[in-house]
Amino acid sequence: MSSNARRIKSIEDKIKRQEADKVFFAKEKPNTLNQDWRKIISELDVSITNLNKDLLLLKKQSKSKSKSKSKSKSKSKSASSTQKRINALKELKQTKKLLMKMGENVMDIDNDILVNKTILERKLTKLNKHVDENIKSLEEIKRIIPDADFTPYLKELKHILKKAKELDEVLKDSVNDEVLKDPVKDSVNDEVLKDAVLKDRFSVYGKWSNVIQRVQQLHPSLGNIPLTWYQAAPDGNCFFIAVDAANREDTVAYDVYKNTAKRFRADIVNAMDQLIGEGAAMSFEMNDVLPPSIRLVVAPPTVTKSLLIKYKNYMSRASSWAGQIELTLGARLLKRPIIVFYNNTTRPTIVWHDQRHQTIYKDNKQLRGEPAPIVLGHIPSSASGQGGVHYIYALFRNSAALKKKKKNKKTRHKKR
16 A cells, blocks of 8 residues: 555544544533533534545545556557657658659658658647646646645656657658648649548548548648648537637647637627627628527617627627628737638638738739738538538648748949
8 A cells, every 4th residue: 555545544534533523522422512512523623624625635646646657657658659650750761762862653652651740740749738737737736735746747747848859850850851742743642642641630520520531632722832621629619719720720629629719709709899880781790690589670770789799798608600700800800811711612712801801712922921821611511511511720831932022122233
């Protein structure tokens, strides 16, 4: 039995004894229940309460330690598999270089590199999540037991951070070693190479996996910039989750409504005050979005204070669906244009971050000199177009093509 377990057992026994004493004084001696006995019973109550608090803290500490140990064991078991993947990736890159020098086809090698990279990226995401959990656990223990020994926790945290840093450097090196391809020329090869990996990556997206994979195939790039599509948790908050994740370049938002997304919803709701006095079109849209139970019989000719309060209260609720109003305000708040793709023949649209009206996206010339856009997908739950509509998002690594080209300054020859 560990020292912690012995302390827990000792406190539990002490609580039982004191509860028995309390019963004795309160019931066994009713005729002698004077002020002295009442004082003893009161002291026993205080002591039992304090002992229960100590017992709760010890159990939490014990549970936290056992959880950390089990996580540490599982991480040590998986460490070897991670190292194998890293070694395999390095070997594949060396083999690819050799085959390219020999003029051989490296399609299969590229596929294997992509598979290993995807698996390592997932492992890095899990490590980062584990770091966040450990930090929260430390903060909780410190709050409950200020004088606890944090040495083992800090040691484990340092070990995890080291692994995450090593893995991050390997993946960065891998990205730097990649040869950029012409997306038009190699589009067929890319589909063949990525098919197996995409199926595996999209599998965690549940019923949306097939339709998101279809979006990846239909819209693999923004002009000549490759896009990677990701799921946003389909819980009614998908617009706020998707925009927030795209803005922070977060690849894991498929199953959680994060605090940053909740704050983004709150910021949009607060920004709605600027809409008061807007015309009939805005008023009609607001009223039409409201549930029938709180909707006005007839929308007013302008956005009134009472209508705005109803709309703000409704949009403050988690799971209230966002519409065109939230799209426009979101772009303006983040000061970035939002491009929305559709899983059909409808052309993508640009929702601008200033007073410009939204326009059809044609090519990247429209975006030169603008802030890097946020890219969303607005898709039905099936390829046939049936089912609820859902927001997803895409990330891209290189936005250099969106920047304005520098004009060459003409040199002036001074007359001598």
